[in-house]
Amino acid sequence: MLLKNCRIVSSSKIIMADILIEGEKIKEVGVGLRGDEIFNLRGKLVIPGVIDLHVHMRDFSQKYKEDFTSGSKAALAGGVTTFVDMPNSSPPVIDAKTFRRRLEEAGRKSLIDFGINFGVVTDNSRFLKDIRPSFCKIYMDGTLGEIDDETLRNAIRRCPKTAVHAEDINVIKENIEKFKGKEVSDFHLKIRGPEAEEKAIKKIASLTASLNKSVHICHISLRKSLEYLNENVTCEVTPHHLLLTNKELKEKGGIAKTNPPLRSQSDTNALMGALKNRRIDIVASDHAPHLEDEKEDEVSAPPGIPNLDIMLKLFLTLVNKKVLTLSDIVRTMCENPARLLGLKKGEIKKDNYADLVILDLEKESKIEVEEFYSKAKYSPFEGWRTKGCPEVVFIRGEIAFEDEDFIVKRGYGKWIGGM
Numbered sequence: 001m002l003l004k005n006c007r008i009v010s011s012s013k014i015i016m017a018d019i020l021i022e023g024e025k026i027k028e029v030g031v032g033l034r035g036d037e038i039f040n041l042r043g044k045l046v047i048p049g050v051i052d053l054h055v056h057m058r059d060f061s062q063k064y065k066e067d068f069t070s071g072s073k074a075a076l077a078g079g080v081t082t083f084v085d086m087p088n089s090s091p092p093v094i095d096a097k098t099f100r101r102r103l104e105e106a107g108r109k110s111l112i113d114f115g116i117n118f119g120v121v122t123d124n125s126r127f128l129k130d131i132r133p134s135f136c137k138i139y140m141d142g143t144l145g146e147i148d149d150e151t152l153r154n155a156i157r158r159c160p161k162t163a164v165h166a167e168d169i170n171v172i173k174e175n176i177e178k179f180k181g182k183e184v185s186d187f188h189l190k191i192r193g194p195e196a197e198e199k200a201i202k203k204i205a206s207l208t209a210s211l212n213k214s215v216h217i218c219h220i221s222l223r224k225s226l227e228y229l230n231e232n233v234t235c236e237v238t239p240h241h242l243l244l245t246n247k248e249l250k251e252k253g254g255i256a257k258t259n260p261p262l263r264s265q266s267d268t269n270a271l272m273g274a275l276k277n278r279r280i281d282i283v284a285s286d287h288a289p290h291l292e293d294e295k296e297d298e299v300s301a302p303p304g305i306p307n308l309d310i311m312l313k314l315f316l317t318l319v320n321k322k323v324l325t326l327s328d329i330v331r332t333m334c335e336n337p338a339r340l341l342g343l344k345k346g347e348i349k350k351d352n353y354a355d356l357v358i359l360d361l362e363k364e365s366k367i368e369v370e371e372f373y374s375k376a377k378y379s380p381f382e383g384w385r386t387k388g389c390p391e392v393v394f395i396r397g398e399i400a401f402e403d404e405d406f407i408v409k410r411g412y413g414k415w416i417g418g419m
């Protein structure tokens with residue numbers, strides 16, 4: 001297949017060229033290429049498929065919240081061609097048998113390519129010799145049970161790649177104790193105050209320096225956190241920590257509840273600056289779907305926001321508003337995630353997999369939760385006006401999504417561990 005006259009976006013520039021696809025891969029990028037099955041794109045913008053490093057597909061016993069089919073459809077319609085699944089499923093992915101079951105489930109159901117993470121708990125590092133997770137995920141907030149310092153240290157030392165949810169369990173526990181039984185407003189913000197993230201990130205940064213190992217820090221949310229980053233850590237930011245503040249939590253209640261919590265305008269400004277100046281490496285959705293009903297009561301609502309359907313739209317809107325450039329998007333959503341995963345994706349160049357997104361940068365729409373392919377029909381971004389959207393999505397040389405239609409079927413997605 002030959003795509004003629006594409007405006008191809010990379011992290012450094014936009015060039016006008018043709019893309020020759022052979023099988024699953026890009027055979028050549030250049031001017032005046034020859035081939036058959038020609039599509040003339042007449043100057044349309046093309047970016048690499050988005051790679052989302054942080055997704056909770058639920059499935060297993062919580063498939064009523066999301067399964068690999070519904071979640072991967074939301075992703076694909078949103079221009080995402082590869083995702084990495086988090087291990088806090090039910091049951092959690094903390095042993096080799098469950099890891100293989102997860103792989104099998106995703107392989108049967110996903111429309112797009114996927115990686116699977118492994119959750120770190122005390123005494124489960126022995127399973128690592130038999131499996132190949134994208135990352136070992138460490139929850140410092142006790143999501144998978146408390147992690148002592150030795151487990152944390154050993155995980156960073158032994159796992160090939162680690163990703164961390166950085167909120168310190170002891171700070172959270174102290175806060176719960178402090179506010180127990182008291183009438184407090186902003187309970188969630190106080191329990192998971194900034195000091196919980198600061199302490200955790202400080203600890204991780206110093207461990208990575210002393211062990212000389214790298215770690216990926218998930219969803220940073222504070223201006224202050226940026227001060228602790230060093231050359232051993234990469235980090236990510238989510239659409240909600242970049243675009244929403246705790247004002248939205250006050251207005252929208254449970255729907256805007258997430259961990260770490262939404263912070264202040266000063267924090268979002270600092271995060272946007274850090275994304276532009278490359279101190280933040282990656283944008284990831286932290287797609288964390290729950291039932292709309294569960295989100296009604298703010299106090300009992302489970303934390304998490306479903307973003308897969310709309311993440312790219314939100315960022316293309318920022319391009320139209322001249323806050324970001326298309327190259328910023330490609331760097332943080334395609335190239336850097338591919339580099340972290342060691343994948344031949346994320347860049348439109350010879351020998352990479354042909355994962356491509358043709359963009360319509362002019363199309364305007366409004367975020368309507370009823371249109372989500374995700375099972376989670378709620379969003380703190382509901383009603384936002386967007387400009388720019390993915391139009392056609394290719395995965396490994398095949399048209400996968402076009403004109404709001406899914407062209408590939410469930411099971412088309414491949415495990416990136418086998419690529």
Ligand code: DOR
Binds near residue numbers: 165
């Ligand atoms: O808001 C969140 N939701 N943060 C997490 O760390 C977990 C996630 C979930 O699984 O719902």
Ligand code: ZN
Binds near residue numbers: 165218219259260
């Ligand atoms: Zn997390």
Ligand code: ZN
Binds near residue numbers: 054056086286288
């Ligand atoms: Zn998460």
